[in-house]
Amino acid sequence: MPDPHSIVVKGGRVVDASGEREADVVVVDGRIAAVGADLSADRTLDAAGCFVAPGLVDLHSHLREPGKEEAETVETGARGAALGGYTAILAMPNTTPAIDCEAVVRQVLDLGRAAPCDVLTSGAITVGRAGEQLAPMAEMAALGVRVFTDDGAGVQDNLLMRRAMEYAVGLGVILAQHCEDDALCGGGHMHEGEWSARLGIPGQPAEAEELMVMRDIALARLTGCRIHFQHLSTARSVAMVRDALAAGLPVTAEATPHHLTLTDAACASYDPVFKVNPPLRTPADVEAVRAGLADGTIATIATDHAPHAPETKELPFDLAPPGMLGLETALALALTELDLSVQQVLAALSWNPARILGIDDVHGAVAEGRPANLCVIDPEHTWTVSGAAMASRSTNTPYEGREVRGKVRHTVLHGEPVVVAGEAQR
Amino acid sequence: MSPLLGRHLLGVEDLDGREGIEAVMRLTDSFVEVSERAIPKVPALRGKTVAWLFYEDSTRTRLSFETAAKRLSADTMNFSVSSSSVKKGESLRDTARTIEAMGIDAIVVRHSSAGAPHRISGWVDAAVVNAGDGWHQHPTQALLDAYTIRQHLGSVEGHHIAIIGDIKHSRVARSDVAAFTTLGARVTLVAPPTLLPPSLEGWPVTVSHDLDAVLPTVDVAYLLRMQRERMTEALVPSLREYTATFGLTRRRAELLSPDALVMHPGPMNRGVEIAAEVADLPCSLILDQVRNGVAVRMAVLYLLLGAGADLVPPALDRTQEPEAVRA
Incomplete structure (x- = not known):
């Protein structure tokens, strides 16, 4: 049975310094509980077609x-x-x-x-x-x-x-x-x-x-x-x-x-x-x-x-x-x-x-037992840069109007999904 | 075809190459004729309003534009901007749009910052004329300089023009180089390396540090104003040394060929870049430049506000009654 507060980042391709592999990532209590195939949890963050970084x-x-x-x-x-x-x-x-x-x-x-x-x-x-x-x-x-x-x-x-x-x-x-x-x-x-x-x-x-x-x-x-x-x-x-x-x-x-x-x-x-x-x-x-x-x-x-x-x-x-x-x-x-x-x-x-x-014990890897700090990237998502659409209070991007490829779908901070499907949660 | 590529005159490159500059000069001929009339005024721009947006003091350029606008029967207004409001961080955009909201057809901008007129042109529907922006350009000065040379030498093409002095900080030099070379002149920049731009990549000019060697070969010696603060910036050791090496002294003026002309955009530092007696020689065209400046600016305002695609000025008919001339 999945943990009642667990999250699975499902269907993505895990990439970190140790390499790349198809795997789901389960997060419990702010930490990565498991990295492996066909995992499930209470809540699912869809990572199909994405890099889980x-x-x-x-x-x-x-x-x-x-x-x-x-x-x-x-x-x-x-x-x-x-x-x-x-x-x-x-x-x-x-x-x-x-x-x-x-x-x-x-x-x-x-x-x-x-x-x-x-x-x-x-x-x-x-x-x-x-x-x-x-x-x-x-x-x-x-x-x-x-x-x-x-x-x-x-x-x-x-x-x-x-x-x-x-x-x-x-x-x-x-x-x-x-x-x-x-x-x-x-x-x-x-x-x-x-x-x-x-x-x-x-x-x-x-x-x-x-x-x-x-x-x-x-x-x-x-x-x-x-x-x-x-x-x-x-x-x-x-x-x-x-x-x-x-x-x-x-x-x-x-x-x-x-x-x-x-x-x-x-x-x-x-x-x-x-x-x-x-x-x-x-x-x-x-x-x-x-x-x-x-x-x-x-x-x-x-x-x-x-x-x-x-x-x-x-x-x-x-x-x-x-x-x-x-x-x-x-x-x-x-x-x-x-x-x-x-x-x-x-x-x-x-x-x-x-x-x-010097924070590589907290950030920078996807591995069991480590704090769950993750970003899920859809590499094929193309979008157009707009300063007005940004969370920043300012708009001074030099890339206004430029079409770029690759967008963050989810961000997980110490186990909490702070960005889900491209939307900030708080 | 309009001699202008767009609806603004921000730099010489806004004119349609050699054809464009020559078309402006032909139009200027008409306005020189107007200026010589007993009542030097035509109704060409009646009902149009031109605003001066001068962020930098400039008596002569503003007066020249103002005279030009009034001779075309345009209404004029002066939006004087103190440099303190700039330092307070007033938005250039707000200022420009405020002026435009008053129903202005053209804004003539002078600013100590390169690119300020360029920025303003992106925010307003009015035509923008660059009356000098930082070290960048002063296109109407280049047009009046080219016109003055053509008036005295028959053409700009084929002549050798030396631009002498503080090229680095000179908007006049940047515009003149563009205009003179586009018209087919050979241009030599004469200055110490400290007063040259950091790169001359893409500039169709030659460079010399030896004024004595250049002077006998030129048709026009164009002197730039040497500002006193350049010494504190360690660009030259002293004005005395500058004058000794790059000033057009009485002795050095004798190196000029008998037909050569002397020009200066003003205001002159007599005794620094040009000796007082040289400035007053018959070959000195400094007052001709000022005179032609009015006609050139009439042509520019007329093109931007009156002519559209039609280059034959239809509105140059004489105004019959002095009463009708009220500006």
Whole structure:
């Protein structure tokens, strides 16, 4: 007899790091009770024609709370994440106030407790993300913060970054860097090159990113600190990380869906929905980032989900804030646009980021006894991206109107179906 | 066929290539003639309303457009936008749609941000004219420059034009390069590398850093304004050094061939990019540019608001009575 509160995810093809097989998955009390053929339970979630994957994990979500609740909240961001197949997301600290001390960490974690997705938070490396003084990292680490970053800005000062990395070693935490040299960016608003020259938009050179990647690789060698490179966007950044990995340095890297699929030519519309930091680059850079993802140099696709209220994007390109939505489109774009197997796509979206974040005991696998964090993906479902249809409070998707393939049918969070048949349950 | 590809003039590429630019210049001939009349006014755009949406100070361009509109008997209104309202985050879309709701037929936009007129054109039904957007384009300036060259040299085609100075930050340079090369001129950009765009991929120009070598070969020396803040950005060490290397000094003007022309979009920094006495030489066309600017802008407004597909201006008949000319 099935357990009265049990759920079976039925008729799908289970895929995780151990491989693929046709199997049903039974969930009881928040955990995976069985994976096998012809299972039954009290409630059935239909997975016919679908992949049954571990829930996705995003290392880079801007949830805007506290401070910019008109653009997003922890709740709306997490709902979008659940609809996108995510069961865990890492909040970025560039809120107002910044997530740079125990009090704000607690606030975000408290808000996340009721969310339809596990919400973890990063902490700032420096007080107020101002790049001048180390934030109380131990105090935040004691609350479970595992990743520190000043994201939105890179730590500009070489010595301060060295100290942060040394200090992080003692805490066993990771530093994540938004690599951009502010001085060299010099007020740029898009990639500096042929398009910026033609459009008359001030540019920022690829070298502004590359200099900081180069510096942080050097500092990783010096300090032994684990460093995670956020949103790599240039061919030479990817090459440097590839060499650092070959040299055995403790580095990891992510790439965003947009740096894998869009180029700076999109800025010719002058629509700031295409404005993002680091900026959209050249076709050659996109190819290199794709190659880096394919060969494992880049371990994960992270969304850099960055909601902005619509009126802030109704400005000229240089006056609008950078950033684009990502949580509800990342999976479909990866399946549609990238020449990767489902296994590779899910590695980049699920078990690799779970491992980087140190939550691979909770997320990132479909196996008996583990917490039931699952996403059920219909790979043949085609749909049209619409910002207005998203759970986000904002609509700034650069993929508006694009037809994509692959949609999340169900998401199960610690045994609870939070998305069923493509609909958020709470 | 309209010389315009669409219903806006946002950049030189909105004109239908060489044919389009030449058609605008022929139309400009008619309006030059109008401007020379005792009563330089025609009823071509009577009942039409043109609004100025200037986010950036510009006395000369606004006056030029305003004169053009009034000579066509259009009504005009000025929506002056302080830069502070932009900093407050006022939506460009809201502003543009507010103006349009007042029943405007054309919006002439000047903005310090590249692409602002482009964005506005997507939100309104009115015709949008770019009167200069950031570093991007200033298409009516390019048309009046091309017209002035044609007026003095007979054509733009086949002539060698040097554009000298701060190309990187210049909307005039971007529009002029497009217009001059489309019309068949050879264009050389002369500037230190710090004042050139980061890429010239796809620009049909040659580049020189040696003004003395270029000047004897040109038919037109087109000077750009050198702004003082470029020094604080470490783009040039000092204005003195800039003038010494890239200024059209009295001595350097002697390198020009006797028939060569000197142009400048204004406002000039006398003593910086151009010596005072050079600006006043007979070969200097700076005031001709201003004069032609009015006629060119009449042609542009007429095309966008009056002519439709009909290029022969039917409404250029003289207004009989001064009373009938009330604007």
